Amino acid sequence: MRKRIILTSSFFLTLLIMNSCSNKVLHAHSFQDSTLQLEERVDNLVSLMTIEEKISQMVNKSPAIPRLGIPAYNWWNETLHGVARTPYHVTSYPQAIGMAAGWNPSAMQTMADYCATEGRAIYNDSQKKGNTGIYLGLTYWSPNINIFRDPRWGRGQETYGEDPFLTGSLGKAFVRGIEGDNPNYLKASACAKHYAVHSGPEWNRSTFNAEVSDYDLWNTYLPAFKDLIVDAKVSGVMCAYNAFDGQPCCGNDKLMTSILREKWNFKGYVTSDCGGINHFWKTHKTHPNKESAAAAAVLHGTDCECSGDPAYNALSKALADGLLTETEINTSVKRLFTIRFRLGMFDPLSKVPFSNIDLSALEAKEHKAHALKMAQESMVLLKNESNTLPINKNIKKIAIVGPNAADESVLLSNYYGFPSELVSVLEGVKSKFKGEIIYEQGVNIADNEVFKSQYKPSQFNYKGQQGFNGEYFKNTKWEGVPAVVKLDKKIDFQWGDGELVAEGVIANSISMRWTSEYIPDSSGEVSFALQGDDRCKLFINGEKKIETDLKTGYYTFNAIKGQKYKVVIEHLQYTDNAEIKFDAGKIEKLSPEQIAERVKDADVIVFVGGISAKLEGEAMPVSVEGFKGGDRTNIELPAVQTAVLKALNATGKPVVFINMSGGAMGFEWEAENIPAIIQAWYPGQEGGEAIADVLFGDYNPAGRLPVTFYKNVSQLPDFEDYSMQNRTYRYFKGEPLYPFGFGLSYTTFEYNELKISNASNSDEIIIEAKVTNTGDRNGDEVVQLYVTNKNNDNNNSIRDLKGFERIALKAGESKKVVFKINRDNVSAVDNNGDSKPLNGIYEFSIGGGQPTEKSRLINKNVMLQKEFY
Structure with missing residues (x-):
């Protein structure tokens, strides 16, 4: 005898047929059977859907399909440096550029894993409550792996800097942390964005057409995407707003078809940036109407459209007009449901290993500790004349001055979630220093009306x-x-x-x-x-x-x-x-002189300035001198802050300048005259404590710049020029204020015993050196390997980062560092994206920074040349 039972859950509606003889559970539809192969389940589900239902699933706010038990799902979520924009309290880590300054892929992977854990807790709780809204899902549109080619770009803070190798290394670690290593399920889904050739300006991103040489495309703009797509197997990609070579990125023949889907064989899903498909016909004007834009995007492999007014609503008309076929619609819908199946959304909770993560995971003790660790690691000591730092805790009085000293919001930057507690710089200093503290804001970021x-x-x-x-x-x-x-x-x-x-x-x-x-x-x-x-x-x-x-x-x-x-x-x-x-x-x-008068009796003056994400960021309606639409028009410290620093310096007291910003600053006067400078970025919820730890020597700084600090904008090409000529450390021929990879320590390091050899029976090159902490403090060192092509060929980079490792050394301790790199990874990539044979003479340098004249005095790089045949 057979008995029919109908069960309803928040995940699916299924018909079970119980066989009384075998007790085997059969399902009404194959997609409901979690024992079947993924592809079979996805094919079955899509075959059951009407064309209208398929199209409805191709937008970020995908509605439920009750007759099949498909719940609503919103694809849009963010976790750039902590789960963002959620109604829950979460852990907030340093902004992406700050984490990049830590040069620590292991820490990045742990951070991303913690984000996925908190994201799962939020998702699980939301599902129990029947909430399927925005910022509650498991598809995170992070990381941003665009190249920070120009310091004026306001969104550069969201990236891992200007170097493709560093960006790819950190991006892969992020993906592995978010997605996990379970063979059957994604912990969460990462998304590499914005594909590709995208890094400002913000004010014209919906009309801008980027033009670059094949050399720059393959050697600068695409390597990090290849790392994440080909090597890390990221599950998602977001295409960019701008056009490339005359076609919008989300409908681009070369980027989307030839490279992403064909050359790299990407099988995951692609989402548009939000509103980007409507830009095809509204702003780029490459298409006559909404239906042609929607069809072009789908034909180029853009599976999901993010928009409040989706162009994909016109896909029915595009089908009727013969602009695409249902088969092509099916391809996109299958990619989207493959991700949802991989996230376990259609399986019993007992089978999904992350379904038991609850809200106790939010702001867990180890997550907060890691936020502090990453903030500490992000601090870059740019100058420390006469050992101004660390500050002696036994002095009597410290003055804390500046617009960012007590501001908690500056710690969070953009794309953030709310932690329960934030530690400002002022609060961090108070927790460490028991003497008298004078606090005087003095000025705002760009004016003195406090x-x-x-x-x-x-x-x-x-x-x-x-x-x-x-x-x-x-x-x-x-x-x-x-x-x-x-x-x-x-x-x-x-x-x-x-x-x-x-x-x-x-x-x-x-x-x-x-x-x-x-x-x-x-x-x-x-x-x-x-x-x-x-x-x-x-x-x-x-x-x-x-x-x-x-x-x-x-x-x-x-x-x-x-x-x-x-x-x-x-x-x-x-x-x-x-x-x-x-x-x-x-x-x-107050005038600068009045501010200085109020704090002149302090033993040390700490000025906490810079800018904030209220002025730089994504397409912002900002009308402040030096800023435009979220970008910057110059890179100098706002004049009002420089004036205050001059007055403070004139008191004769030691001045420490802590700069907070999302990118490089051109503070020439400060670099010449202020004895101690720390680049602190936007350091997250524990930022104030991390800064205080560095100020008082409780933590020995070892952060390194992930971008070049130029002196001023006159050293830069036009912002809209996407050629890499004279940009970034790889091509810049001038004298920077501070070079990429630069950073000081409270101790010293020495390098020797550099050796280069070929691994037997392989194309691997082994480079090794001994590093010794020659100072009297324990500390971290970021060991960096650079390769310079000494041949007269088409490779025109000055040098390229090809390896790095952050190591901890006690005072007097030595350690051998070994880099193993494939010969293909040393050479340039040709115009088809393929590595050229490694031939000729190459110079290998290992040190705590680049082998430049300025860095060599500090980093004492060791170098050898080797000829390859």
């Missing part, structure tokens, strides 16, 4: 109650009846996307309005400050006074005691994090 909070809750009331009347709308237009109305004591909120902001309202496509009466208790000048990450507006008595996006806006007026001022604040959030803060106080304007 806001001083004097907020008094009693001055803001709504109908006799202290606070603001908050109206929360489930739309982005403040329309209709608000879903929730409640009294908020103060406006100071941070919400991850999808986080509950009020009962029944989550942070996704919402708007808010707060209303209160401001009644000052004294007459005089008052300033209101409004900061938000999406559009924010401040109205006083019905007149708009502030409209800001991403940065803080100010309005100053003369208030009259007892007079009532109606204050209305509006804020909206589309997707991503939602942040808003309103404050009241005074604007203080």
